[in-house]
Amino acid sequence: MKISIVTTLYKSKIFLDQFISEIQIALKQIQCIDYELVFVNDGSPDDSLQFLIERKKEIPQIKLIDLSRNFGHHCAIQIGLNYASGDYVFLIDNDLETSPNVLIEFYNEIKVDQTLDVVYGYQEFRKGNFLEKLTGSIFWILINKLSDTKIPHNILTERLMTKQYVESLLQLQDANVFLGGMMYWVGFKQKGLPIKKGQRKGASTYSLKKRAELMLQAITSFSGKPLEWLFYFGITISFFSFLFIIYLGLQKIIHQDEVQLGWTSIVAINVLILGVISTFLGIIGIYIHKIFRQVQGRPNAIIKRVYE
Missing domain, CATH: 1.20.58 (Methane Monooxygenase Hydroxylase; Chain G, domain 1)
Structure with missing residues (x-):
């Protein structure tokens, strides 16, 4: 059994050492020796790419995909999923807000119930200040009211997926990408587990403007x-x-x-x-x-x- 870890790079250099260390520990915990670490460089302005090129010399499982510019988080994820070759694909952000150790919990869940195609994480209670919590709640209420595809509230990037599910997801040729909706439009048996997010080191790369753009993208992509x-x-x-x-x-x-x-x-x-x-x-x-x-x-x- 092979597991592909897929993550994107954007101002990620400060997290990478700890991220690689923690994900390797998690893989060892589930006794997975056949794996790949797929990093997609989404036009990161720091030296994340150069750092990983050097780390690749000692960790040959690292696979790097360098995009020609910044295309956005969701488009970069699509590219990473397309290059993943594992029987299972674990999608995660490398900013350590969500611990790589959640892989252990997700893997155990999908092994106990082998009818599952996806195990994903969600927040029971949103972190952040009052404005972030309010706008987040409004977003999930709006998208579910407007769209025919029902999307669980407060979902996270982190999820463990079967190869069949990933291949089906990649069949969608949406140019207006909103993965949060696409991942549930394709169906399959999915189960959410509550995850507590930590505090990010440094400012989030998701500004208020980017959040507003994501909301507009979500509504216009999944609702007429x-x-x-x-x-x-x-x-x-x-x-x-x-x-x-x-x-x-x-x-x-x-x-x-x-x-x-x-x-x-x-x-x-x-x-x-x-x-x-x-x-x-x-x-x-x-x-x-x-x-x-x-x-x-x-x-x-x-x-x-x-x-x-």
Whole structure:
């Protein structure tokens, strides 16, 4: 049995020594001697790549994939999964917020119940300050309300997956990558285990801007409902504007010169036009959304060099 450890590099140099040491201890604990450590360099600005090239001389199981630039965490993960050759693939962030020792717990769980395809970690209670907890909760509520794919709240990157599951996941050709949704859209039998995250050394590379971009990516990749809402909003405006125009016409017929249409009628007509335009844009947007998801042929990441 071979296990592939997949992780990405971005400002990771300060964690790598301890990470490699702890993951090797975890592998020894589960008596796994056939393994590979797959590191994907996602355009890291530090010398993480050079450090691992040197470590590879003493640890031949290290496999390095150097991307041509920073393509983002999820795209880098996709590349790592594609290069993993193990019977099981363990996905983990190397910032040590989650201990590599969770591999032991995940492995034991998947061996006890061999019908499982994935064992993943989740937080029972989110760490961080009030704003981080609030925005995190809003994100998971929103994505589950908007998407047809139900995603467990507060999931972590860390998960142990069978080769069959990984191969099925990689069959998805989404150009707008949101792995949190894709991993549950493919189905299979999955089980979550509560994991307590530690405190990261140094600032997180996931800024507020990146979190907002991830939320937008998640919603637009897994839901067309915002476009549907735009359509229904346009229909509603058009309907009430039409009723208002009828009301003004009746008032003019009944009261004649007492009712001055003037700017009021102009406003009503403008609102009606706005409603019609919004309706049409909503319909067109729904179709463009569907076409857009089908026709993009651009790769999600470009590999500069592989060190095997």
